[in-house]
Amino acid sequence: MNELKPLHQDNTVEVPRRVWNQLESKLNNNKQKKKLLRMKVISGVAACLIAAFGLSYLSVGISGDKGSFASNGNYKSMVFEDLEKEESSLYDFNQVAKLKSVILNSHPSFAKRHR
Amino acid sequence: MDLQKIILLCKNQDANAQRHLYSTYSGLMFSVVKRYLKNEEDAEDALIESFFKIFTKINTYKGQGSFEGWMRRVVVNECLMKLRKKRNFTMALEEAYDIGEAEMITPSLAYQDLMKVLENLPTGYRTIFNLYEIEGYKHREIAEKLGISINTSKSQLILAKKRIRDLIKKKQLIERAG
Structure with missing residues (x-):
């Protein structure tokens, strides 16, 4: 030590x-x-x-x-709005044709110009 | 205050406990530092760094062995690190197998006288003398710490002792002449 x-x-x-x-x-x-x-x-x-x-x-x-895409009510109304318009009576072909014949019959001069 | 309590408080980074621990051990640790580092500024830096490490790594002290011994090891390691960083820490690496065991330095040598003698020793001799004779490290441990062989450590110690003996003789001659 x-x-x-x-x-x-x-x-x-x-x-x-x-x-x-x-x-x-x-x-x-x-x-x-x-x-x-x-x-x-x-x-x-x-x-x-x-x-x-x-x-x-x-x-x-x-x-x-x-x-929730398909079940979203607002979205559905926005997308299907145009389709609903087309299905309305204004877009019905028969209705349009009837309206046209009425106009042509009531105004002969108009009918001459557009025939 | 109880040392265990101070250690516990220091582990919780309590500033008062740190101050208390420092005031208790700084003088003792500074004497250790001064045996390794001659330069006052280096010694103060080493002491600051040592206590900083003691306070920041106190959690690694698990209570095995004395706390003072643990602190002393931190301080000695810090001194050795400081010495290694210095350029002039070049040890004379010549082996000295043929040198016989030097006589024991007289234990009656006063602390101040020993300090003066140590101051005049080359850094390598002084370091090994300190580690072996005063700190009580074994040559194997010194060799590991300093990155030298065990034989180099032994031979350096013998040379250091011879140098110390010569210095003491010279000092005694001067005193007689005076």
């Missing part, structure tokens, strides 16, 4: 005060950095969650629209 060890291991040397000040500021900087990093991680996770939630909401919305 070493003879010098016990004699010189417990000696102390006075440390200048500035050493603690520097160490303290270094520790504080480290704490600030850790805090900032934690904030970044939290905000990153929050942003990811919001993005994931938004995407899932949109995808559910689109798939939901597909499902």
Whole structure:
């Protein structure tokens, strides 16, 4: 066993005060950095969650629209509006022909021009 | 305050506990640093870095062995890192198998005298002398830490002891002449 060890291991040397000040500021900087990093991680996770939630909401919305496409009353009325007009009496060929003969009979001059 | 309690508080990054731990051990650790690093500025930097590591890595201390010993190892490692970074940390790598075991340095040598003698030693000799004679590391551990062979560590220690003995003799001669 070493003879010098016990004699010189417990000696102390006075440390200048500035050493603690520097160490303290270094520790504080480290704490600030850790805090900032934690904030970044939290905000990153929050942003990811919001993005994931938004995407899932949109995808559910689109798939939901597909499902209700045929049963959507407003959409049906918009699409079938023209067809309904065509089915009305104004678009009936017989009605139009009858109307034409009535007009021609009532105004002979008009009939001459359009014959 | 109880050391275990201080350690626990330091693990929770309590500033008061850190200050308390620093004020208790800084003098002791600074004496360790000063045995390795002659330059005052380097010594202060090493002490700051050592305590910074102690406080930030205190969770790795699992209570096995003494806390002071753990801190001392952190400090010594920091000093060795600092020495390795320096350009002039070039150890004389010549093997010295033929050199006989040097006489033991007298343990009655006062701390201040030993410090003065150590200051005059080349960095390589001083480092190995410190690690082996004062910290109690084995040659195998020193070889691992410094990246040298066990034989180099042994021979460097013998040369360091010879140099110390010569320096002490010279000092004694000067004192007698004075």
